[in-house]
Each structure stands twice: as structure tokens, then as C-alpha cells.
Amino acid sequence: MVIFQEMNDFQKWYSIFWKTKYYKNNQICYNSAKPKDNKILLIKQGILSVQTTNRQGEKTNSEILVAGDIVNIEALKEARGEWDIPGLIQYQVVALGLVEIYEIEKEFLLSHLYVDPRQYHQFFERTIIQLINVSFSYAISNKRPQDKIAWTLFRIAEKVGEQHKKDRNLIILPSFVTQTFVSEMSNTGKSRATEAYRALLKNGVLIQRHGHKMIDFKRLLNYLKQEVLSDYSISKATNQADESFFKKG
Template sequence: MLHETIEFKEWQSIFWKPKSYDNNQVCYSSIEPEDNKILLVNQGTLLVQISNQQGEKISTEILVKGDIINVEALLESPPTWEIPDFIQYQVTALGSVEVYEIEKEFLLSHLYVDPRKYHRLFEKIIVQLVNISFSNVISNKKSQTKIAWALYRIAVKVGQTNQKDTNLISLPRFVTQAFLSQISNTGKARTNEVIKEFYQIGIIVQRENKTIDSDKLIAYIKQDVLLDYSLDNLANK
């Protein structure tokens, strides 16, 4: 990881430092950006939240160890690109969290000298942005598709694999029906209907313990989502 390199360990006390947050504490807000610092998750789980039309905070993304909280701060000239008011966001701790505050100029100087050392950082950022983009692509699709993709994202980020059957993944307690509704941008009533449907076809194995069958979930997503972007379908459009 980025903070495990020799260079970062040598300069820890000067250019970067750990900062702890408690449950439900706001770790970052785009309304008050820290353009001179890069915030990297070292431990714990965080939620990216935006305000809906009613002014309520809803969760739209999960961040875990290795994720950068304020990706936009990596831009060299932040003043030329501002986040519109309607997509301002905040990042909130879900339990105990530790975040590294890294001086931006220090980070960029190391990236310029030898970017190969930080390929894992780049991969993390790319995957993070691809997931967000793909979520936007399927945002107008049917509820089953959106919820299936949300379950997949949650499972990859914070799911716990069963030791006896690695195909089974348990989701943490905070993944409630309301949370899944927010992440998938689906109504609560409709989310409940889809959960029942997924239980009937075996994608959700245990509703109480929130256990899913990863193979069936991935197969469903491939069939229902990726089929739209196959070469044959694109050629016919």
C-alpha cells in the first residue's frame, strides 16, 4: 500500500500523520475541502453521503482501507474545477476509523519521481471511479439490476467470506434494507420486494444473517447487465 513504502515511513512525522475518528463522525466535507492534503483510509469503514431532495443524508458509496477520500484533491489546480453544489458530499465514519493525512506536494513529488511505486494507488483510484461510473450507467435500469450491483459492491468492499464455503459471503450488520435502498437508489418497498425475489432464486441464502451466494450474484449481473454491452448487442444498435 501507499503508506507502506520506505519513503513514506521515513517521512511520516513530517509530511503525513494518522488521525482517528469515532462512529458517525464526519471525516471530510467537500463544502470545506482540504486541497493541500490527501486523505487515505488506513483502517475502518466510511460512508460517502449526499443530501437528497428532502435534505436527508443518504449513503452512496463505501470506502475501506487503501481508498482515497478526496480524490479530487489530486488535481494540480483545484480552483479550475469545483464540485457543483448539488453533488456536495461528506464522508462519515462507520465505527472506529483511522485516516492518514498526507501533504499533497509531498505525495505528488514522489509520484513524479517514480510512479511505478504507486501503481496500486492508481489501480485503487481507477477501480473506484469505474465503479462510480458503472453505477451511473445502470442507474436507470430495473430495480433488480441496481440492487444486484449494490450487493456486489458491498460484498467486495466489506463482505466476509465463509471459510467452509468461499462462495458464501456474509454482509455486515449495517447493511440493512434502508442502506441497500440508498446505495442502489431504489425505493424501500421495491428493495424489500427484490430482496424476497433474490432469496427465492438463491442469490440471498440467509436473510437474517445477510449471506449471499457470490457465484449466483455474479452470474445474474453478467446475464442482466453485461449482456447489454456485448459486442453482438452493440453491433445491432
């Protein structure tokens, strides 16, 4: 995504319609209980965690946001009605390290995007992908713990993983990606998450070496294709539709 600050036309309106805000590790960057409907919070740099509250009243990690993601994605919604994010779910966004966020007047941002169709497309494509990732996580919420953990590891690797210098198939995970973090993000109980971790270590998807947690990306993809994504493939859906049709006949 093009960094808006590099656009001359965008730069000259600094402090009037947009500004850069800085946050330290563990600092709350946004809370849905205090929405900013007229502003879009776009991440320039850093990693953040979206935290929700579980039944015990504890904060749990549910999503990772990185540069280019929108912190308050519900602010893009124009019409206000019964379907209202703050009324449905409360969440907060916390910095995992140093973070920079663009706080942009909503109408100003959208008007600039309309001028450049390419940026408009990139912006909303990124937003759609962000929503699809979360939606699919809910779609597989009834899957086996091992499957949910595998999908969560894929999402984490894609967003914040670092390729190993000698073997680019190996993805090094950041230190904050603990078993508890993955358990929370996949909505899996701790005991079941431990079992899933052991299984993924056994089949070589997860690797622990020299104090680093790594993922064998090819093995992870193969696992997801066979155990998770196959249920949502077009061919699978077509076969199910055919079976349903013949049963009716």
C-alpha cells in the same frame, strides 16, 4: 497497495508532511463543504460511508470506502474551473466503526509516487476503479430496481464482504448493510427495494441464515452477466454498431 508508512523514506517525514488521524463510529471524517485541496486523505484502515443529501434534506449512503481508497478524490484534480466538485455536489464521509486515515500533503505524496512507478500505477489504478464503480452505478440508474440492488450487493460484497469458512462461495455481509442501506446506495425507493430483495431471496442470490445476511456469489455473478452486464458487453456493442451500419446502407 503498499502501506506508505512502511517505507523508510516516507516514515522519516512523519508529522512534517503527513500524519495519521483516528475516527470513531459515526464520526464525520470529511465534509466537501470544507475541502482540503492541498491534502490527500488516504484510508489506512476501516470502513467509511459517503453520504449525500436527498431531496427531503436527509443524509443517504451512496458509496462505501475501504483501506486504500481516497476520501477526497477530487483533490487530485489540478486545474480549477467551472467543473468543481464542491460546487456541484455536497457530501460527507462518515466512519462505520474505528477508522485510521493518512492525511498527506498532496505534493509530497505525488512526488514520492513518481519515484516508484509501481506504486504510482497501483495508486491511480485504484482511483480509476473507484471512479468506474460509481460511474457504472449512474449508467444503470434507469435499470430495474432488482438489477440496481444486485449491482450494489456486488460492490458491497467486493469491498466489505467476508467469505464463509465452510463455503467460500457464500459472502457474509456486515451488520450495517441493512435493506435501507442498500436501498440508499442503489438509489432505489424503499418499497421497490423490498420487492427486489424478495426476488433475490427467491432465486437464491440473497440468503438469510442464522441471523446473517449472505450472498451466493456465483449466482449473483450469473445474474449480473445475464441481466445487467450483457447490455454493456463488447459483443453487444458490436452487434448494435453493425445494425446501425446496415440501416444506414
